[in-house]
Amino acid sequence: MYQEFAQVYDELMSEIDYKNWADYVSRIFLNGKREIKSVLEFGCGTGNITCNLAAKGFDMTAVDLSEGMLTIADEKADRMGIKNIQFYLGDMSNFQINQTFDAVISCCDSVNYLPSLEAVQSFLLCSYDCLESGGLLVFDMNTVSKYKKVIMDNTYVYDLDDIYCVWENEPHFENNEMHFNITFFDKNEDGTYNRHEETQVQYFYTIEDIHLCLKNIGFQNMKYYNFGTFLAGSNEGDRIQIVAEKK
Template sequence: MYEEFAQVYDDLMREIDYKQWGDYVFRLLLNAKNEVKSVLEFGCGTGNITSELAQKGYAVTAVDLSEEMLTVADEKIAEQNLGDVRFFMGDMSNFQIGEEFDAVVSCCDSVNYLPDKAAVQNFIYCSQDALKSGGLLLFDINTPVKFKEVIKDNTYVYDLDNVYCVWENSPDFEAGRMDYDLSFFIKEEDGRYSRYDESQSQYIYTVEEIYHMLKNAGFMNIKIYAFGTFLQGSNECDRVQFVAEKK
C-alpha cells in the first residue's frame, strides 16, 4: 500500500488545511497536565502534520508503515530546515522505541486503517507504553455515519496538473470495512503517463468501542470532541477527536 501513491498523495489531499489541523492539535496539547515538549506521531504519512508540530517547537519522532511515505516526509522536513524530527518505519499497533514522550499523536484517521479491534487496542497499549505519566494520547477517527452517509459508494475523479486519478469507494458495512480502489496516471518527464493501481481499506469503529479500549488500557480523563472543536462528539459527527491521559 502507498508504494506509488506517496508520489501524488499531497496533490490529491490538497484540500486539507493541515495548518488548521496542526493548530487544533496544538490547542489540545496546551491542556496537558505537564508541558509538552516531545511528541511521538503515529501514521505520519508524507509529514504534513509532522511539519506543523515541528514548526510549533516540538521535538517530533514520526512513525509510518510506508517507506515511500517516509521518504517524502523526510525530504519535506529537510526542505523546511526543521531539524528536530526523527523518522522510523514501523507498525503503529506494534511499535516500541524504548523512550517516553510527553504526547502521542495520530491524525488523519490513521486509526481507521487498523484492521480489527485487537489492532486498535494494541495501538493504544503501544501509545501507553510510550507516554510519560500524565502524558496525552490524541487521535481522530472517521465515524460510522461518515462512512455510511458521506464516503459511501462514491467515485471521485481528480484531474490535476501532473496526475489523473479515479478513486472508487466500495463499502461492506456488514464486515465493517470500506475498500478504496485507485487508478492513477502520473505524467512522466517525457510527457507520457504511467498508470498505477492501488487498493486500500479502512475499518469502521464506534465511539463507544474506542472509549472502552482506552478505559481497558487504564487511560483517564478521556475526552471525545466533535473534530475541530471542544464540544462533545458522538457517532453522529463525521469525525471525532479522542484525548486521553496516562495515569
C-alpha cells in the same frame, strides 16, 4: 506499502489545511496536565502535520508503515530546514522505542486503517507504554455515520496538471469496512503516463468501542470532541477527536 501512492498523495490531498489541523492539536496539548514538548506521531504519512508541529517547537518522532511516505516526509523537512524530527519505519500497533514522550498523536484517520479492535487495542497499549505519566494520547477517527452517509459508494475524479486519478469508494458495511479503489496516472517528461492501481481499506469503530479499549488499558479522563472543536462529539458526526491521559 503505498509506494506509488506516496508520490501523488500531497497533490490529491491539497485541500486539507494541515497548518490549521496542527494548530488544533497544539491547542489540545494546552489542556493536559503536563507541558508537552516531546511528541510521538503514528501514521505520519508525508509529514504535513509533523512538520507543522515541529515548526512550532515540538520535538517530533514520527512513525509510518510506508517507506515511500517517509522518504517524502524526510525530504519535506529537509527543504523546510526543520531539524527537530526523527523518522522511523514501523507499525503503530507494535512499535517499540526506548524512550517516553509527553504526547502520542495519530492524525488523518490513521486509526481507521487498523483492521480489528484487537489491533486498535494493541495501538493503544503501545501508545500507553510510550507515554510519560500524565501524558496525552490524541487521535481522530472517521465515524460509522460518515462512511454510511458521506463517503458511501461515491466515485471521485481528479484531473490535475501531471496526475489523473479515479477514486472509487466500495462499501462493505456487513464487515464494517470501506474499500478505496484508486487508479491513477502520473505523467512522464515525454508526455506519456504511468498507470498505477491500489486498494486501501478502512474499518469502522464506535466511540463505545474505543472507550472500552482505552478503559481496559488504564487511560483516564477520556474526551470525545467533534473534530476541530472542544464540543462533545458523537457517532453521528463525521470525525471524532479523541483525547486520553495516562495515569
